[in-house]
Amino acid sequence: MDSFNALINAGxxxxxxxxxxxxxALSLAxxxxxxxxxxxxxxxxxxDQAKLQAVKRKLYAYLLELRVYSDEPSITWRTQVSLLRAxxxxxxxxxRPAVWIAAPxxxxxxxxxxxxxxxxxxxxxxxxxTMRLRSPVDGAAPDLTLPPGVELTAPPVRIVSRSEISWRIxxxxxxxxxxxxxxxxxxxxxxxxxxxxxxxIPGRRVNSALAVLWHPDSPRVAASAVDWIDVRYPDSAISxxxxxxxxxVWFLIVAMLAGLALKKPMKVVL
Amino acid sequence: xxxxxxxxxxxxxxxxKQCAAxxxxxxxxxxVEHVLEREVAKxxxxxxxxxxxxxxxxxxxxx
Amino acid sequence: xxxxxxxSLLLLATGCAHQTTQAAGRRLIVLGIDGMDPGFLExxxxxxxxxNRLRQQGDFRRLATTVPPQSPVAWSTVATGLDPGGHGxxxxxxxxxxxxxxxxxxxxxxxxxxxxHIGPYLIPLTSGSVQAMRSGRTFWQILAERRIPATVIRxxxxxxxxxCEAESLAGMGTPxxxxxxxxxSFYTDDPAEKRSQxxxxxxxPIHLENGSATLxxxxxxxxxxxxxxxTAIDIRMHADPAxxxxxxxxxxxxxxxxxxxxxxxxxxxxxxIPGLKSVSGIFRIYLQQVHPHVRxxxxxxxxxxxxxxxxxxxxxxxxxxxxxxxGSFYTQGIAEETSAFRAGILSKDEFLAQSRKVLTDNxxxxxxxxGRFSSGLLFYYFSSIDQNSxxxxxxxxxxxxxIYRQVDQAIGDAMRQPDTELMILSDHGFARFDRAVHLNTxxxxxGLLTLDDASNTGDTxxxxxxxxDKTQAYALGLNGIYLNLYGxxxxxxxxxxxxxxxxxxxSAKLLEFRDPATGEHVxxxxxxxxxxxxxxxxxxxxxxIVGFRRGYRxxxxxxxxxVPAAAIDDNTQxxxxxxxMAADEVPGVLLSNxxxxxxxxxxxxxxxxxxxxxxxxxxxxxxxxxxx
Ligand SMILES: [Zn+2]
Numbered sequence: 022m023d024s025f026n027a028l029i030n031a032g033x034x035x036x037x038x039x040x041x042x043x044x045x046a047l048s049l050a051x052x053x054x055x056x057x058x059x060x061x062x063x064x065x066x067x068x069d070q071a072k073l074q075a076v077k078r079k080l081y082a083y084l085l086e087l088r089v090y091s092d093e094p095s096i097t098w099r100t101q102v103s104l105l106r107a108x109x110x111x112x113x114x115x116x117r118p119a120v121w122i123a124a125p126x127x128x129x130x131x132x133x134x135x136x137x138x139x140x141x142x143x144x145x146x147x148x149x150x151t152m153r154l155r156s157p158v159d160g161a162a163p164d165l166t167l168p169p170g171v172e173l174t175a176p177p178v179r180i181v182s183r184s185e186i187s188w189r190i191x192x193x194x195x196x197x198x199x200x201x202x203x204x205x206x207x208x209x210x211x212x213x214x215x216x217x218x219x220x221x222i223p224g225r226r227v228n229s230a231l232a233v234l235w236h237p238d239s240p241r242v243a244a245s246a247v248d249w250i251d252v253r254y255p256d257s258a259i260s261x262x263x264x265x266x267x268x269x270v271w272f273l274i275v276a277m278l279a280g281l282a283l284k285k286p287m288k289v290v291l
Numbered sequence: 292x293x294x295x296x297x298x299x300x301x302x303x304x305x306x307x308k309q310c311a312a313x314x315x316x317x318x319x320x321x322x323v324e325h326v327l328e329r330e331v332a333k334x335x336x337x338x339x340x341x342x343x344x345x346x347x348x349x350x351x352x353x354x
Numbered sequence: 355x356x357x358x359x360x361x362s363l364l365l366l367a368t369g370c371a372h373q374t375t376q377a378a379g380r381r382l383i384v385l386g387i388d389g390m391d392p393g394f395l396e397x398x399x400x401x402x403x404x405x406n407r408l409r410q411q412g413d414f415r416r417l418a419t420t421v422p423p424q425s426p427v428a429w430s431t432v433a434t435g436l437d438p439g440g441h442g443x444x445x446x447x448x449x450x451x452x453x454x455x456x457x458x459x460x461x462x463x464x465x466x467x468x469x470x471h472i473g474p475y476l477i478p479l480t481s482g483s484v485q486a487m488r489s490g491r492t493f494w495q496i497l498a499e500r501r502i503p504a505t506v507i508r509x510x511x512x513x514x515x516x517x518c519e520a521e522s523l524a525g526m527g528t529p530x531x532x533x534x535x536x537x538x539s540f541y542t543d544d545p546a547e548k549r550s551q552x553x554x555x556x557x558x559p560i561h562l563e564n565g566s567a568t569l570x571x572x573x574x575x576x577x578x579x580x581x582x583x584x585t586a587i588d589i590r591m592h593a594d595p596a597x598x599x600x601x602x603x604x605x606x607x608x609x610x611x612x613x614x615x616x617x618x619x620x621x622x623x624x625x626x627i628p629g630l631k632s633v634s635g636i637f638r639i640y641l642q643q644v645h646p647h648v649r650x651x652x653x654x655x656x657x658x659x660x661x662x663x664x665x666x667x668x669x670x671x672x673x674x675x676x677x678x679x680x681g682s683f684y685t686q687g688i689a690e691e692t693s694a695f696r697a698g699i700l701s702k703d704e705f706l707a708q709s710r711k712v713l714t715d716n717x718x719x720x721x722x723x724x725g726r727f728s729s730g731l732l733f734y735y736f737s738s739i740d741q742n743s744x745x746x747x748x749x750x751x752x753x754x755x756x757i758y759r760q761v762d763q764a765i766g767d768a769m770r771q772p773d774t775e776l777m778i779l780s781d782h783g784f785a786r787f788d789r790a791v792h793l794n795t796x797x798x799x800x801g802l803l804t805l806d807d808a809s810n811t812g813d814t815x816x817x818x819x820x821x822x823d824k825t826q827a828y829a830l831g832l833n834g835i836y837l838n839l840y841g842x843x844x845x846x847x848x849x850x851x852x853x854x855x856x857x858x859x860x861s862a863k864l865l866e867f868r869d870p871a872t873g874e875h876v877x878x879x880x881x882x883x884x885x886x887x888x889x890x891x892x893x894x895x896x897x898x899i900v901g902f903r904r905g906y907r908x909x910x911x912x913x914x915x916x917v918p919a920a921a922i923d924d925n926t927q928x929x930x931x932x933x934x935m936a937a938d939e940v941p942g943v944l945l946s947n948x949x950x951x952x953x954x955x956x957x958x959x960x961x962x963x964x965x966x967x968x969x970x971x972x973x974x975x976x977x978x979x980x981x982x
Contacts, residue, residue: 149601149608175612178601180592182564187592187601189610253608344815344914346529347458349536349654351692351744351929352446352832353913354553 026237029132037136037220045220046261046271049137053272056129057279060122065289067118073290076111083107130269135238137268139222139254142192142215147174150200150211151187153248155228162186168198168213184248200252207244213252225251297323381774382967383724384733384960386432386509387761388425388526389740389933390780392416392943394758401755404766405945408778412947418956419782421881421937422833422899425526425740426460428781428942428957429510434490435961435976439887441490443511444895445831447913448487451894452844455816456830456914458535459487460511460527460687475578475627486514489891491973493961494520494731502968503730505723508716510735513687514665523673524666525735528687530654531574531624531635531663536686537654540699541569541591544647554693562648565593571652573624574633574663585624585633591650598644611641616711619682621658634658636682638711642704651694657685679722683715690741696928705745706753713738713760720764724771731964736761739780747931748786769947775967779960780942787932789869790909790925791876791902793829794917800863802827805917815914823847827860827897830915832908832934834896835860857882857897864900869922876922878903878936889975901936908934944981952981 033052040048083104090096142148152163162177165188175189190200192215199210214222223238227249233241242250258265284291299307304319311322347353395414399406408414420428420438422445430441438444448459488511494504498520506512508525515522530536538555549557560567573585590603598613609617617639623632635655642649657663659673659682666685667673676683689712695705713736720734738757746754768776795811797803804824805811817828822838826848829835837853840846848856861880869876879901887895900908910927911918933940944955952959958978965972966980 147609149610175610176594176597176599178592178594178597178599178610180565180601181595182566182592185592187608187610343456343458345537346534347447347456347914348553349530349534349686349693350446350688351554351690351696351741352932352934354696354910354927 023233023240026132026233027240029128030238033132033136034221041218041220044260045137045257045268046259048220049133049259049268049272050275052129052133053275054279056126056272057276058283060126060276061280061283061287061289063122063125064118064291065287067121068290069114069117070290073111073114076107076114077290079107080104080111130272131235132237133268133272135223136221137259137272138257139224140257141217141222142196142213142252142254144192144194144215147189147191149187149253150190150213150251151185151253152202152250154184154186154246155248156184156246157181158184158186162188163202163204166201166203168196168200170194170196171198171200171213171215200250202247202250204244205246207246209242209244209247209250211250211252212239214254222254224254225249379729380968381727381729381771382731382777382964383727383768383771383774384731384777384779384964385765385768386429386733386735387739387778387780387943388429388510388735388737389743389782389784390758390761390778390943391743391783392941393783394754395943398755398758402758402762404762404769405778408765408769408776408945408947412776412945413950415944415950415952415955417779417942417944417960418954419937419940419942420957421886421901423782423933423935423937423940424832425781426511429526430488430490431957432779432781432960433492433509433512433516434488435493435958435972435978436490436889437887437958437977438889439883439892439895440889440975440977441488442889442891442894443488444899445834447831448894449830449836449915451836451842454822454828454830454836454838454843454915460513475580486512486516488512490975492516492518493964494518494522494733496965496970496973497731497968500968500970502970503728504733505727505731506733507719507723508735508737509733510687515668518668520668521672522668523676524685524687526687526737528657528666528685529664530686531633531657532572532655533574534654536688536691536693538691538694538699539569539571539652540694541567541650541652542647543567544649549697552693552697552699555697555699557699560591560648560650562593565595567591567593567648569650569652571622571637571655573622573635573655576626578626578631585626587622587624589639591648593644593648596645600641600644600648602639611639613641613644616640616707621660621682622655633663634661635663636685640700640704640708642700651699653691654686656689659683659685676719676722680718683719684712688737688741689715690737692741692745692929695745698928702745702750702753702928706742709738709742709757712741713757717760717764721767724767727771731968736764743784743931744929745931747784749930776947777960777963778943778945781957782933782942783940784931784933785904785935785940787907787925787930788905789871789876789907790923791906791912792909792916792918792921792923793835793900793912794915795919796867796921797827797829797835797860798917799921800860802860803917811917811919813911813916813918815911815916817915817917819917820915826856828915829900829908829912831896832913833899833901835898835900837897839897853897860898864898869906871922875903876906877901878939901939902934904935904939906935907932946981948982950981952979955981 037048040051083100086100158179158181162179171190171192174191178187196215198213200213202209211226212223225236226239226242227233227236228242228247259268259271261271308319311319316322420431424446426443427438430443434441443459445459447456450457494506495516495518497504498518504520506522508523510526513524513527515524536554540557541560543560543562569589569591570586575582576585591600593600601610604620619636621636623634625632636658637655638653640651642651657666660677662673690709694700742754742757794803804821805819806821810819822845825838827835827837837848838846839848864877864880867876877900881899883895883897959981962972962978963980
């Protein structure tokens with residue numbers, strides 16, 4: 022799983038890097054266009070286009086009927102029922118491609134989160150780093166070694182009720198480095214970004230094979246005692262024409278527009 | 292789903308009826324309800340004197 | 355003759371235009387420094403270089419304050435040029451003449467008149483409102499009408515802010531999100547703490563499980579619910595088992611505090627209807643202690659200036675713009691935490707640290723306003739000297755001087771503005787508050803107030819045990835005595851014909867009133883409302899205003915209508931300085947970088963001067979004269 026994630030990650034980073042001369046909205050738009058065209062292509066491949074075409078024709082026919090016989094209640098009623106049935110049929114036909122599309126789209130979006138949902142740490146302001154253990158917290162907190170330019174500004178907080186340990190750190194200068202934790206003879210690292218232009222900010226680093234599906238940015242924690250490690254980054258928003266919007270909104274809008282634009286040239290029935 | 296009823300003596304009821312008609316209420320019930328509502332609201336206000344004190348204590352000049 | 359009319363019209367027009375440009379190009383900065391005392395300045399000129407330079411290059415005078423010398427009263431006079439009879443603010447605390455119960459003088463909330471019931475919710479169809487109690491037009495409204503740019507930051511008794519085009523931010527009188535003038539919360543697992551309620555705060559016991567506890571922070575009552583249930587948010591606190599440090603988890607935020615540290619501003623949404631409507635508030639957390647017992651102070655929840663639940667600025671988006679430039683800031687009218695200090699929850703040093711935070715917030719905004727000030731008027735208000743003087747006066751001179759020094763620095767920054775006229779004023783000075791006078795008890799001893807049972811003296815407020823049939827006068831607020839007047843108070847017993855005789859009699863007795871402990875006079879001067887005030891709000895004034903000598907003030911109990919046993923007690927509170935005395939005892943200050951012509955300037959002269967500097971005639975009824 023780690024190497025699979027790493028592969029996707031490398032690909033995404035290459036694309037992001039290619040467009041890093043522009044604002045984040047641009048590279049995100051590129052991803053969205055790719056996703057949109059991918060979705061349209063997958064829809065054509067996985068749906069029964071002929072049947073879809075037939076159902077759609079029927080739908081139009083019923084709508085027309087409704088208009089024409091609007092003053093004859095018995096016909097209108099029957100048409101309404103047929104219309105509902107055709108609608109359900111249409112949804113049924115769209116279900117298969119939707120299932121096919123959902124998984125890769127979710128995978129892509131989970132990966133993109135690290136590029137667009139977080140801002141790097143602000144200089145001279147505090148943030149919290151938390152490690153969740155798989156066993157109760159007892160004894161001293163693990164040793165934490167900070168990269169140069171990052172300070173520890175409070176003693177670690179051992180949270181017995183949640184098996185967590187939190188450190189308060191403060192970057193004093195731009196940093197792209199690693200926090201090194203030592204516990205039980207093992208060393209675990211966690212990337213940390215405090216650069217203004219950082220494009221890729223990995224999120225929580227986890228241990229469990231299931232959790233890594235949601236947190237795919239870094240390889241799984243190898244130390245058996247650790248469940249996850251998390252750095253609290255400020256939330257980021259995408260700036261589009263001076264408007265601050267959530268990256269997912271921008272991504273979905275562009276992906277949808279790309280899909281609709283490609284519908285005709287790719288001869289896809291939606 | 293019965294509404295609770297309240298008994299009034301006959302002479303008071305006659306007075307209420309006259310007042311209600313004079314004040315333009317559609318029924319003696321409406322008039323009585325209105326008057327009682329007003330009284331109950333007043334009671335609520337006097338309860339909130341303590342609230343007024345609590346509200347002003349943050350000024351520092353009083354305690 | 356047509357051409358003549360035309361020509362004169364033209365002449366008039368150019369004349370006007372000339373006048374406006376001249377006025378518009380003028381730069382006037384007025385700094386309102388609550389409680390700055392002339393005597394304190396005179397004994398510390400050397401420590402206050404900017405004020406010292408200002409008095410040498412410009413001018414310095416005592417500024418006669420209002421009767422009574424209370425901030426809402428005095429600043430309302432500054433705002434409107436009216437005396438209290440005109441603007442209608444006579445005290446921090448007024449009374450409802452019918453019930454004789456205390457009400458706030460600064461604002462009144464009106465619930466919406468029509469509403470729709472849906473489940474537990476009560477959806478208002480007309481919006482409720484808050485009304486300022488002050489009458490009269492303010493100088494910045496008058497300037498704005500003439501298109502003279504004006505920015506007025508935090509002038510007291512301006513909540514909700516007077517409607518106008520000028521930029522203004524409300525100050526003293528602005529409530530916290532729960533509608534009080536500031537209620538802090540304090541959380542502890544110390545079993546020795548038995549109190550649940552103190553003046554200006556409430557104390558909640560918490561229970562730690564494995565070092566973690568939930569702190570419930572109360573928001574406003576849910577005005578959309580029939581039962582007005584209190585809204586609240588939960589904060590989880592996790593303390594380290596040994597080290598003096600804890601993590602706080604908020605709904606959208608997480609931070610670590612060491613013992614003795616304050617958090618930044620935190621924002622929280624209090625939900626009224628889940629998913630649809632919420633009210634935003636801001637607060638700060640202070641981790642006072644972790645072991646052996648957790649002690650956490652949470653500031654009153656302030657109205658969020660980025661999304662204000664009540665009107666706090668004009669234009670209404672102004673407070674949001676300020677937040678964009680400066681981050682969150684205190685919006686509560688009086689933000690210095692004197693209540694927690696008085697309750698013994700914060701130490702003096704902790705109080706000073708908190709009040710430094712208020713001043714820091716305020717200075718940051720001041721420098722922002724100075725930086726963007728181009729022309730017209732900038733009025734800026736500082737609360738710090740007043741609030742700190744209340745807690746430090748006469749006992750902690752160095753600490754107080756420290757606050758004066760910081761304000762002096764800000765004044766220096768204003769003095770560096772080029773081609774700018776500068777006026778600095780305070781609303782009153784300060785004096786020690788050693789002895790607390792129970793005016794109602796004194797009235798009782800003089801036979802003017804009667805209890806239902808003579809043994810029922812005590813601290814119960816709201817005249818709970820007063821027999822109104824046998825009571826001719828009662829005291830309420832910090833300087834007021836009211837007659838129990840027939841036709842005004844419900845069940846009042848004093849007839850209009852007897853009114854003046856009775857007032858003369860009370861006044862004479864007050865002037866004879868001596869402190870049993872020292873034999874000294876307690877009252878310096880007694881003011882009759884009808885001789886002191888003019889204007890259409892005169893009818894709401896207390897009938898007598900008691901001008902205490904320095905050292906004396908109406909007791910805490912008097913203010914809200916209690917009748918303790920003794921007529922005078924020692925003031926044992928940490929609140930050791932005050933100014934609610936005779937006006938002559940506690941004058942304010944007036945300084946400028948220009949010479950004054952007025953030898954005895956007074957509050958009403960301030961707005962007259964401001965308008966005159968911009969060539970704007972005074973509004974009808976305004977009383978003062980320019981001081982230049
Ligand atoms: Zn004061």
